[in-house]
Amino acid sequence: MAWVALVLLLTALPVGWCGFKDFREALTFAGCVTGTALMLAALIMVVGVAAVVDCWVRGPISNFGVIALISTGVALLTNVLLVLQTWNDGEKVGYKVLSVALTAGSLFAVVLVWRRLDEVPTPKRVAAALIVSTIVAVANFSYQYLFQPYRRDATPLVQLNVGKAVLSADRKVFSVPVDIKLVNHSDMGFYVLGAEFHAMGEEVTVSPKDLARSKWREDAEEWSRYREKHPLTRREVYQPGKLVAAQPWMPPGNWVEANDESLTRTVVQLPSDTNFDKLTFYATLSLARKDRLVMEKFGGPSYSWRGATLPNWVKVGEKENDTIIQTAKMHENNAIDQYTRRERLVTTYWRFGSHGVDVAPVIAPVGEEGRTFPEQTNREVRSRYGLLDVLAGPVEETLDEIKTRH
Numbered sequence: 001m002a003w004v005a006l007v008l009l010l011t012a013l014p015v016g017w018c019g020f021k022d023f024r025e026a027l028t029f030a031g032c033v034t035g036t037a038l039m040l041a042a043l044i045m046v047v048g049v050a051a052v053v054d055c056w057v058r059g060p061i062s063n064f065g066v067i068a069l070i071s072t073g074v075a076l077l078t079n080v081l082l083v084l085q086t087w088n089d090g091e092k093v094g095y096k097v098l099s100v101a102l103t104a105g106s107l108f109a110v111v112l113v114w115r116r117l118d119e120v121p122t123p124k125r126v127a128a129a130l131i132v133s134t135i136v137a138v139a140n141f142s143y144q145y146l147f148q149p150y151r152r153d154a155t156p157l158v159q160l161n162v163g164k165a166v167l168s169a170d171r172k173v174f175s176v177p178v179d180i181k182l183v184n185h186s187d188m189g190f191y192v193l194g195a196e197f198h199a200m201g202e203e204v205t206v207s208p209k210d211l212a213r214s215k216w217r218e219d220a221e222e223w224s225r226y227r228e229k230h231p232l233t234r235r236e237v238y239q240p241g242k243l244v245a246a247q248p249w250m251p252p253g254n255w256v257e258a259n260d261e262s263l264t265r266t267v268v269q270l271p272s273d274t275n276f277d278k279l280t281f282y283a284t285l286s287l288a289r290k291d292r293l294v295m296e297k298f299g300g301p302s303y304s305w306r307g308a309t310l311p312n313w314v315k316v317g318e319k320e321n322d323t324i325i326q327t328a329k330m331h332e333n334n335a336i337d338q339y340t341r342r343e344r345l346v347t348t349y350w351r352f353g354s355h356g357v358d359v360a361p362v363i364a365p366v367g368e369e370g371r372t373f374p375e376q377t378n379r380e381v382r383s384r385y386g387l388l389d390v391l392a393g394p395v396e397e398t399l400d401e402i403k404t405r406h
Contacts, residue, residue: 004072004109005052008045011075011102015082016042021335027291031334044074052113072109079103082336090340091365154186156256158283158392173269180249180264180283180392182256189258189290190386194348194359195250197283199268200241201276241280244270246356249283252326252348253298255290274399282393286359288346289386293363294331295346301326311370314349314360324350330363345369361387 019038026032048071083099090096163177180197184190245268256262268279288295302308304323314323328346332338342365351358363381364371373381381387 001052001112003105004068004112005049007102007105007109008049008052008071008075011079011106012042012045012049015045015078018335018339021338025335027294027333034334038078041074041078045071045078047071048075069110069113072106072113076103076106076110079106085336086340089337091342092340095340154184154188155388156182156184156186156190156285156287156390158182158285158390160281160283160392160395162281162395162397167272172272174272176268176270176279176397178266178268178281180266182250182262182264182285184256184258184260187258190256190287191290191293191295192250192252192254192256193286193288193346193361193387194252194350195248195283195285196246196357196359197249197266197281198246198356199244200280200282200355201244201270201274202241202278202280203275204277241355242276243354243356244268244276244279250285253295253328256287276399278396278398280393281395281397282356282391284359284392285390286348286361287386287388287390288361288363289388292333292384292386293346294333296329298326298328298348309370310349311372313372314351321351321353323352326350327369342366363387 015038019035019040019042022031022035023039024035026035048068051067051071054068079099079102083096083103086096086099159179159181161179161181163179166175166177168174178197178199245266247266249264249266250262268281270276270279302325304310304325308323308325310323310325326348330344330346332341344363344365347362347364347369349360349362351360362369363385364373
């Protein structure tokens with residue numbers, strides 16, 4: 001019976017602590033419910049320890065033997081669910097071994113208590129209690145760890161609106177205001193990992209007849225190299241746009257609240273005698289869901305031109321570009337994952353080029369920030385932590401259309 005009491009205590013202490021942490025700090029309502037269930041299970045196991053001691057001292061002559069049987073059954077069920085969770089998402093081998101050992105120990109404890117009892121005074125009530133607790137635990141586990149992570153995602157909307165152009169007093173420069181509106185109609189918030197706005201000036205040359213096939217193929221190959229996709233036709237001569245404005249439009253590390261809207265205005269300035277035929281505007285936004293992780297503020301940036309180490313996937317094809325790296329600590333959205341998984345960092349790579357900035361967020365274990373992961377792993381990470389990119393544009397305006405509105 002000393003073995004039974006030891007197994008109950010070794011299960012109740014970590015389960016109760018994780019339940020308390022989830023009850024206070026869980027990011028979702030389901031997480032708080034899980035924390036409450038874990039604390040209740042721990043309480044039943046602690047009461048079971050007293051019942052085991054009573055059976056050990058006085059023998060199975062009272063209902064305390066039934067309480068001991070129920071508590072060991074709850075411990076077995078809890079440990080089985082912890083094994084499933086730890087082996088599914090856990091990464092630290094020690095916790096996996098511990099969960100398996102406690103499961104085996106709790107199974108042995110159930111057998112010992114069962115054999116210790118001469119008879120079960122109220123077998124129907126005991127069976128009902130175990131069945132109900134099993135159904136509740138399995139339902140909560142299924143919702144928290146199986147259904148909820150894969151429910152339909154929510155994506156905020158970014159809108160671009162080009163305003164009236166304003167001519168300077170000396171009539172040498174005109175300014176084009178651009179409103180960037182973020183609309184989040186979902187019931188969840190998001191962390192902002194990166195937000196970038198840029199405008200491209202483009203010249204449009206149309207041939208009076210179809211281009212030669214060799215020229216069209218050459219243009220098609222050039223067209224595929226750039227993020228901005230110029231119209232590709234048999235008569236329009238491809239000409240890469242030129243960057244005329246670029247800047248962040250939301251501070252990295254801030255967050256977007258649920259059911260909220262925000263408006264940012266930026267101004268693009270050009271000389272009055274510019275030879276562009278049209279302006280094209282883009283806005284990008286990289287987000288992470290607040291119900292999937294807890295992210296701290298970004299630390300001081302590091303720079304590629306000052307010797308910062310870059311992953312191979314950042315350096316490939318970008319040798320002439322500069323990169324700024326920002327890193328922030330993060331925590332899992334529940335206590336069990338926080339203890340059983342390796343510590344991770346959120347890293348963003350701001351890659352500057354002739355077509356604005358490409359913001360690439362990465363969540364990786366500490367020490368593996370520069371590792372190149374398989375595409376399957378990248379998809380799993382994006383799904384687990386709710387990483388998403390929101391794109392707005394291209395919004396195209398001809399120069400004549402813009403100037404006539406000033």
